[in-house]
Amino acid sequence: MRNAKAKGSKGERELVAFFNENKWSCLRAAGSGSSKYPCPDILAGNAIRRLAIECKVTKDRSKYFTKDEITQLETFSRNFGAESWVGVKFGGQDWFFVMIEDLKDTGSMFSLTLESAKIRGLSKEELIH
Amino acid sequence: MRNAKAKGSKGERELVAFFNENKWSCLRAAGSGSSKYPCPDILAGNAIRRLAIECKVTKDRSKYFTKDEITQLETFSRNFGAESWVGVKFGGQDWFFVMIEDLKDTGSMFSLTLESAKIRGLSKEELIH
Numbered sequence: 001m002r003n004a005k006a007k008g009s010k011g012e013r014e015l016v017a018f019f020n021e022n023k024w025s026c027l028r029a030a031g032s033g034s035s036k037y038p039c040p041d042i043l044a045g046n047a048i049r050r051l052a053i054e055c056k057v058t059k060d061r062s063k064y065f066t067k068d069e070i071t072q073l074e075t076f077s078r079n080f081g082a083e084s085w086v087g088v089k090f091g092g093q094d095w096f097f098v099m100i101e102d103l104k105d106t107g108s109m110f111s112l113t114l115e116s117a118k119i120r121g122l123s124k125e126e127l128i129h
Numbered sequence: 130m131r132n133a134k135a136k137g138s139k140g141e142r143e144l145v146a147f148f149n150e151n152k153w154s155c156l157r158a159a160g161s162g163s164s165k166y167p168c169p170d171i172l173a174g175n176a177i178r179r180l181a182i183e184c185k186v187t188k189d190r191s192k193y194f195t196k197d198e199i200t201q202l203e204t205f206s207r208n209f210g211a212e213s214w215v216g217v218k219f220g221g222q223d224w225f226f227v228m229i230e231d232l233k234d235t236g237s238m239f240s241l242t243l244e245s246a247k248i249r250g251l252s253k254e255e256l257i258h
């Protein structure tokens with residue numbers, strides 16, 4: 001569990017570096033997921049766009065998001081004036097970014113498979129251009 | 130030192146609650162100050178405004194900011210498209226918010242005294258209205 005968390009943080013720090021290297025400002029949220037207020041994992045912005053991103057790193061070929069995570073992302077973005085994005089880094093792949101509409105509603109959760117991410121997802125370069 | 134850090138975090142969480150109670154979105158940055166990229170302590174926003182805030186909690190009647198802290202705040206805000214603010218909570222007082230121009234340049238640092246904050250500073254209610 002701690003290992004998974006460390007991998008998630010490492011992945012997020014890579015994204016922070018990527019945004020900064022491209023002249024965006026970006027920050028990782030403290031205690032995202034444990035705060036009682038809506039909060040994405042990462043918030044990036046430039047003069048034109050602002051991206052609230054829920055991030056996951058996984059070794060599996062599919063990743064699940066709770067309904068609460070997605071609702072919080074939407075609430076944060078609506079109040080802040082940001083776009084909502086979901087970022088997943090599958091094993092052996094670079095990041096894929098999809099919109100909430102691209103997630104599959106399984107009833108109790110939302111899911112994204114690697115196959116679906118490859119079809120519908122944006123690379124990080126595509127995300128910012 | 131750990132105590133000072135804990136008090137700072139507690140003060141920041143109070144601000145996050147305040148912004149959320151007023152329908153702003155707000156997040157605290159993870160590892161602010163230790164990141165190699167510019168990063169404020171708090172970023173708050175609504176549909177119209179975005180505020181990057183460097184926060185300090187102190188028992189003293191004056192508070193110092195390094196030149197690097199202020200330069201990073203300005204860089205972050207310029208790239209993100211946010212307003213730069215400095216928030217200080219002095220002992221026995223509520224938060225005061227001032228703009229960078231309201232800090233005193235001591236040569237090696239910037240400073241804000243309680244007296245100056247009372248004259249030039251905004252309360253948190255004034256900050257968001």
